[in-house]
Amino acid sequence: MKCFRLIALLALALAGSAAPPLRADLVDSIVAVVNGTVITRQQVEDYAAAAIDSLQRQYAGDPDTFQKKLEAVLNDGLEQLIERRLILDDFKAEGYRVPDSLWDEWVQERIRDRFGGDRVTMMKTLQAQGETFDQFRKAVRDQNIETFMRSKKISQEIIVSPYQIEKYYEAHRNDFKVGDQVKLRMIVFNKTQADDPDTVALARDTLAKIKSGVPFADMARLYSQDSLRSQGGERGWVERSVLRKELADAAFALAPGQVSGVINLPDACYLMQVEDKRPAHTRPLNEVRDEIERTLRVQEQARLQKEWIDRLKAKAFIRYF
Numbered sequence: 001m002k003c004f005r006l007i008a009l010l011a012l013a014l015a016g017s018a019a020p021p022l023r024a025d026l027v028d029s030i031v032a033v034v035n036g037t038v039i040t041r042q043q044v045e046d047y048a049a050a051a052i053d054s055l056q057r058q059y060a061g062d063p064d065t066f067q068k069k070l071e072a073v074l075n076d077g078l079e080q081l082i083e084r085r086l087i088l089d090d091f092k093a094e095g096y097r098v099p100d101s102l103w104d105e106w107v108q109e110r111i112r113d114r115f116g117g118d119r120v121t122m123m124k125t126l127q128a129q130g131e132t133f134d135q136f137r138k139a140v141r142d143q144n145i146e147t148f149m150r151s152k153k154i155s156q157e158i159i160v161s162p163y164q165i166e167k168y169y170e171a172h173r174n175d176f177k178v179g180d181q182v183k184l185r186m187i188v189f190n191k192t193q194a195d196d197p198d199t200v201a202l203a204r205d206t207l208a209k210i211k212s213g214v215p216f217a218d219m220a221r222l223y224s225q226d227s228l229r230s231q232g233g234e235r236g237w238v239e240r241s242v243l244r245k246e247l248a249d250a251a252f253a254l255a256p257g258q259v260s261g262v263i264n265l266p267d268a269c270y271l272m273q274v275e276d277k278r279p280a281h282t283r284p285l286n287e288v289r290d291e292i293e294r295t296l297r298v299q300e301q302a303r304l305q306k307e308w309i310d311r312l313k314a315k316a317f318i319r320y321f
Contacts, residue, residue, distance in 0.1 A: 031078055033319045034085040039078065048077035086312040087149045088142060096145075103141055110140045154304045160296045168292050169285050176283040182251050183276040184235040185216055188226040189269040203262045203269035210259055216273040225268075237278070247272065 032039040045052065051073045059066035115122040126136055169176070189203045206219050217232030224233050240248045247270060250260045254274040263270040 030321050032082060032321065033317070034082055035089050035317050037085055037089075039081050039085065041074075044074055044077045044081060047081055048073050051077075082318060083309055084142060084146050086309065086316055087146050089316070090312055091145050091149050098141060098145065103137075106140050106144050107137050110136075150305070153308045154301055158297050158300045160293045160300075164296055165289055165292045166285065168296060169288065173282055176288055177280070178283060179239045179241070179280045180252065181237045181239055181278050182254070182274045183237050183278075184251055185220060185233040185273040185275065186226075186228070186235055186247075187216070187220045187224040187233050187271040189223065189271075190225045191266070191268055194266040199269055200262065200264055203264075203271060207259070207262055207271055210271070210273075216259060216271075219271075233273075252277075 029041045030038050031041050031044060052070065055066055055069050055073065059069060111117055111119060111122055115125065122136075123133065126133060187203075187206065189199045189206075191199045202223065206223055210216050210219055217234070220233030221229060226233075228234060238251075240252060242248075243251060246263060246265060250263055250270075251272050251274060254260060254272070256274055256276045258274055260270070260272040263272070
């Protein structure tokens with residue numbers, strides 16, 4: 001749902017009071033209380049489940065590091081749940097309520113997005129996760145309310161002046177330095193095994209066609225086996241550090257307009273064409289202006305959000321356990 005539509009619908013729903021907050025199962029260990037609402041360790045672990053799974057894979061052989069990272073993830077998850085609780089309480093305090101029709105629409109959208117609209121699959125998945133439909137429905141409501149309140153309280157129309165952009169550029173010139181670059185096209189021939197004579201033969205045949213006058217980009221669109229095939233193998237401007245050593249050495253040895261020989265590596269064969277070269281330099285302001293503007297806008301939004309959350313915390317009752 002578009003953000004402006006959500007804001008409009010909720011604004012029209014102003015008046016009345018929201019349902020009282022759902023208290024957590026007190027069997028779980030309590031880690032915080034926010035304005036009378038309990039947050040349990042289980043809720044925090046459920047909220048951070050994806051990050052915890054990632055940590056378990058990444059640090060499977062390093063339990064000490066895993067434990068340190070785990071505590072950081074859980075602490076961050078707790079703070080995010082506290083923020084959400086404060087935001088939900090602020091929503092209630094301002095007199096908003098969610099019409100049943102809008103709530104149902106949110107739930108249907110989530111079922112379509114997450115389960116392809118299949119309610120049977122949804123119920124089986126929730127059951128496997130130990131989650132009830134009412135819990136799922138409430139989670140959808142809370143997430144949408146949080147999105148609405150953030151968009152309402154944090155201005156999306158932040159103005160960044162040319163002076164701010166220029167000042168940031170001068171203070172961060174080193175961030176815009178780039179090394180030697182080549183403007184590169186590449187054709188990738190993936191191998192089924194390290195010793196794959198058919199792939200090598202195809203690469204050599206393709207190189208012969210390019211040398212006979214067939215455009216490199218046309219051959220890339222026809223033969224390249226990577227995600228940039230449809231762009232004729234175009235990589236744009238790349239630095240040496242972007243490429244694996246064997247490819248970087250070959251690419252930066254070419255003059256503009258030259259095509260490499262077949263680069264035969266264990267996983268694939270490669271052909272490269274350097275269209276242009278340029279030495280290390282600092283990217284000019286006109287090239288990075290939009291990038292800086294986005295950075296400054298994100299920074300300002302983060303500042304406004306922190307101020308808002310700090311105001312909510314200042315008038316709230318929060319106790320950690």
